[in-house]
Amino acid sequence: MKSKVSKNSFLIAGMFFISASLLAQTEPDDIALVNDEFQESYYESLKHKGMENYDKAIVSLEKCLKFQPQNAIIYHELGKNYFFQKDFNNAETALIKATQIDPNQKWYWIDLYDVYYEIKNFNQAILTVQKIIPFDKNYKEDLVSLYMYTAQFDKALVLINELDETVGKTEMRDRYRLEINSQSKTNASDKKDLEKAIQQNPKIEENYISLIYKYSDNGQEEKAYEVAKKLENNIPDSEWAQVFLFKYFINDNKGQEAVIAFEKVMEGKQIDKKIKFKMYNELLIFVLKNPSYEPQLDKATAYFESDSEFNVYKEIGKFYYKKSSWDLAIKNLEKAYQKDNTDIETNVFLLASYEEKANFESMLKKASDLVDLYPSQPEYYYFAGKAANKLKNFKKANDFLESGLDYVVDNIDLEIDFCTELAEISKQLGSSQKSDEYLAKANMLKKKKK
Missing domain, CATH: 1.25.40.10 (Tetratricopeptide repeat domain)
Incomplete structure (x- = not known):
């Protein structure tokens, strides 16, 4: 369409x-x-x-x-x-x-x-859309449809795969993929046809890409890996070969080879940033399980330091948080905060890291600033109230938590946390009745959750 x-x-x-x-x-x-x-x-x-x-x-x-x-x-x-x-x-x-x-x-x-x-002059439409795409990449979706209308299934499949990777899947593209895969004799993207096309002209990169995806879609990962290696051998400067090889190296726990493939992609200019971001996140997960590769991760992080579209400090901060390396988590999450203080996940991880380090002064200061900036975000009130409570400023803690509770909507876990914290603070302020009321509400919410 x-x-x-x-x-x-x-x-x-x-x-x-x-x-x-x-x-x-x-x-x-x-x-x-x-x-x-x-x-x-x-x-x-x-x-x-x-x-x-x-x-x-x-x-x-x-x-x-x-x-x-x-x-x-x-x-x-x-x-x-x-x-x-x-x-x-x-x-x-x-x-x-x-x-x-x-x-x-x-x-x-x-x-x-x-x-x-x-x-309905779709062939001329294709040529024209190719002129539009440098100005507006959204027209790649049109190009997929045009390739389907003109039965250029090879090209359609390559573009479908690219868009699935870079912007996420859509129902329309899924239907096109099913249509391509349902083709038999007329399907130019059939595996045998693609293998023959590669043999006849080994320098056409998109044939390898289509064949790799076809094998992967059928669960034939070994065959897909062989095609990726063949792509690397026949077109040594193919960055797509390194994208696929990186995936297989990660899956096979071959860290050194994965890092080399990753660096080749990062240093190239052909691969879309979103794919590079995805590769970085996969590397993070790998290093979390294989800490000996942390030095390589530091080098990988450097590729994204100045990128305005990807807050790499957030990802590396979360990585260290999951490792319970609180100082390194705070160091990177503070940089992420400086780069973009609108991201709730970054801010919550940073506040939680302060809490883990019992750095309640920083936790209160940062949470208070965030309450001023984003007065309808209940998480910030909760951290501010909890920090003030730890610092024994019970009146301030109570004010933050009572104000923030009004903004909690459809989040039972957070509401329980608010009520539990308020019960403790009310007791400190000498109001046992209020404390009992908050505890009763917290217990009622816990039962509702079950």
């Missing part, structure tokens, strides 16, 4: 520049006149288009072309008006002209794509 991207119909910026040659040949008074006529005709075209008088809009735009025959925006407007008239031949001609004059304007390509899609 074709995706649609909302677009601005009126691209007026840069509209009113008269060509240098026209300026050179015209007196100042005449220049003003020409400019006025151009603007008047252009606004007339917009008015007529808004009223769906596309014929009149086209006449006005043709007047504009007499003054500025190389104005891409006018050709774009012409193309749209012809499209609305369902005059697809003239729409195509005008939009092609717009893209020739200004190939860096993505909306010209998008409207040209609309023409080809409307007339």
Whole structure:
């Protein structure tokens, strides 16, 4: 199914520049006149288009072309008006002209794509979408559909696999994958066909990728590994080979080989960042089970230190938290906090790390700051209240916890924690009745949980 991207119909910026040659040949008074006529005709075209008088809009735009025959925006407007008239031949001609004059304007390509899609010229639509993708990667979804329409299952499968890895699976792509896998004689991506294609032309990377995924989908991991090795041998600079090999090395507990594959991917430029992030997380899990590789993990972390899309300090901080290495957890989670203090998970891990170290002053200060920044987030009130309680500032602790309890919604565990903490603080403040009420509520919630 074709995706649609909302677009601005009126691209007026840069509209009113008269060509240098026209300026050179015209007196100042005449220049003003020409400019006025151009603007008047252009606004007339917009008015007529808004009223769906596309014929009149086209006449006005043709007047504009007499003054500025190389104005891409006018050709774009012409193309749209012809499209609305369902005059697809003239729409195509005008939009092609717009893209020739200004190939860096993505909306010209998008409207040209609309023409080809409307007339079901999917082969031309593919070429056009490939021009759009550098501007807008969302159109890769359209490209998958177009490959399916034109029975280019090899290319569709490669792109489906890439999108599944980088942006997550969708129901539509899952259906396409099933359709491809259900093909038999007509399926160009059949394993035997792919093996033959690799043998005939060993330098086409996507054939290896499709075959690896096919074997993996069928649970034939040994065969997939063999293809990955073959890809590495035949195309030594293939970063995809290292992506797949990394996975197999991790699964086989071959740490040194996994680290080498990881570094090759990190140092390359072909693999999408999201895949690199996923590989890093897999390496973290591996090192958690194999602590001897921690020095290699430090080097791996350095690849992401300046990346604005991935807070590597959060991941390494969580890693050390799970190892009960509280000082290292705090060190990295504080860096993660400095980079992005909006992430709840980062902040909770940091506050919990302070608690584990009994650093209640830092815990109270950080939690109080977070309450001020995000006053509807109950977790921050809980940590602030607990820290104040540990520091024997019972009134302050009570204020934090009573305020925060109002924000707890559909989280029984957190509500139990609040009530338990408030029961203890109420007793310290000399209110046994309130303490009993909170304990009773906590017990009731525990029974409800069961």
